[in-house]
Amino acid sequence: MRTSAVVKPIVKWIAAALAAAVLAAAPVTPAAQAGGGHHHRPGRPVFAEPLPASLWLPGTAAAHRIRYTSTGFAGRPVVVAGAVFVPEGTAPKRGWPVISWAHGTVGVADPCAQSVGGRSARDVTYLSAWLAAGYAVVATEYEGLGTPGPHPYLHGRSEAYGVVDMVRAARTVERSLSRTWLAVGQSQGGQAVLFTGAMAHRYAPELDYRGAIATAPPSQWRTLIEVxxxxxxxxxxxxxxxxxxxxxxxxxxxxxxxxxxxxxxxxxxxxxxxxxxxxxxxxxxxxxxxxxxxxxxxxxxxxxxxxxxxxxxDIPIVRHREPVFIAQGTADTVVYPPASKTTADKLAAAGSHVTFRFYPGADHSGAMSAALPELLTWAAARVGK
Structure with missing residues (x-):
């Protein structure tokens, strides 16, 4: 192996350590750990450190593991965990456009947090493609995964708060990130980003939200349970x-x-x-x-x-101010495919600009890779690439 091949990731890791040093060195008070005391400010980092190189995505130039303030399922302040991945290369003049990644089902126990335990090969491949396309990837763990309190699995509002506040926190930790962002999610995360799109402008008007991409999102719960x-x-x-x-x-x-x-x-x-x-x-x-x-x-x-x-x-049927892309495999046995189409049709009837695609033969995980080329093209048009 060439020496440069070994030195390069070490140099990047040191650079990431220096970038996070100011935040990581500052003591985190009990009030901050609880979510900010009397003056709750969602999206405020309360802890940051370099993400170990073993957990980096291919194509990463710098990565951070963070904790940040958000809003929990009960409307009260919470602290949520996540990770930030910065792509290789020179950032655009206005910064790297951001993908706020909402992951699929991993469990509800703290050891399931991916910023500690790592990600599946499926997700690594998918997210690396976004990095290679010139997006920073910021990845929430949702409320309660790797942080105090329960993880309210599939509670849409809680997930959406975590997805949005992850962008806010990541931009404080990593100054090369743009205000422009997209919400992208799979399965549980697909449901999360459709909740996110319904409230992103209202909850975080200072950010430049451009749309949601959901692959295999569970929805239409009465139908799903009947099937x-x-x-x-x-x-x-x-x-x-x-x-x-x-x-x-x-x-x-x-x-x-x-x-x-x-x-x-x-x-x-x-x-x-x-x-x-x-x-x-x-x-x-x-x-x-x-x-x-x-x-x-x-x-x-x-x-x-x-x-x-x-x-x-259940995904709220409201008019989204920004477009939505829903991708669904026809061979999915986890999410009922016709339910995804029903949700897309209802969102469109409510006034949302919805792109819906069936991917023949794709199963629950396969929809991600099957849709990826079209998703990258759609996203580039949304952020002006």
Missing amino acids: ARPFEPAAPAIPNVLLALEMLGATHPRTFDPASHLTPAGAEVFARARTEICFTALSQLLAGRTAAEVYAVDAAERERLTRLMEREA
Whole structure:
């Protein structure tokens, strides 16, 4: 190996360390950790350090691991974690346009935070393409992943706050980033960016938001639950349901008890999912188990669960001020493909400018790679590349 090939990433890492030194050296007060005390300012970094080189995306020139203030599901200040990736090369005059990345399902336990544990090969390949196209990538962990408090999985408003405030915080830590940004997400993150697009201008008017890209976003929860039949006794136990129960327990602590919807075996798995295991391990743990072995949900409880998911997780059907691109694989067995089309049609009827594409034969993950060339072209037009 050439010496320069070894020295280059080390030099970049040192440069990133120097860039973060001022923020990292400043003590973080308990009030800051709690979200800013009496003067909540969303998007304020409270901690920054260089991201270890082993967690960098290919094509990264500098990277930071940060914590920042945001707004939680209850409307109160929280601290959220995330990572910032700066592309190689010289920044444009007005700075690197920003992709605020909203990741798919990883779990609800703190060890699932990707700024600590790393990302899947699928996501690394996808995000590296955005870096290579000349975008900075800023990646929220959402509320409660790697930070105090529960992660309210699929709670749309909480996710959207984290996506927006990640841009604010990243621009403070890394001065080469532009005000211009797009929200881009997959699966859970696809749902998150469609919530983001509905409130980005109102929540962060100082930023220059240009649109949302959602691949395989879960939506139309009543239809999805009817099709997936997650509580049919003989059906396979769906791990995502456990994660949704965590969200509903956190957001409705006085009226919703996850334990009352679980068998003893399900409660044991649920406890581990909350504290120690991530989605892949959870899926393996439930493999071969039926819904009856894990969930204790009758018809009345199913209806209540459906209504709660519609309230907290269904994508708002409103007019987006900026365009939306929704990409959906036809072979997706996680998200019901016709539901994505229904959501796109309803957003368009509400006055949003929506581009919708089916990608024949693409499964839940495959929609990302299948759509990528078209997404890059669409994004370039949105930011004026």
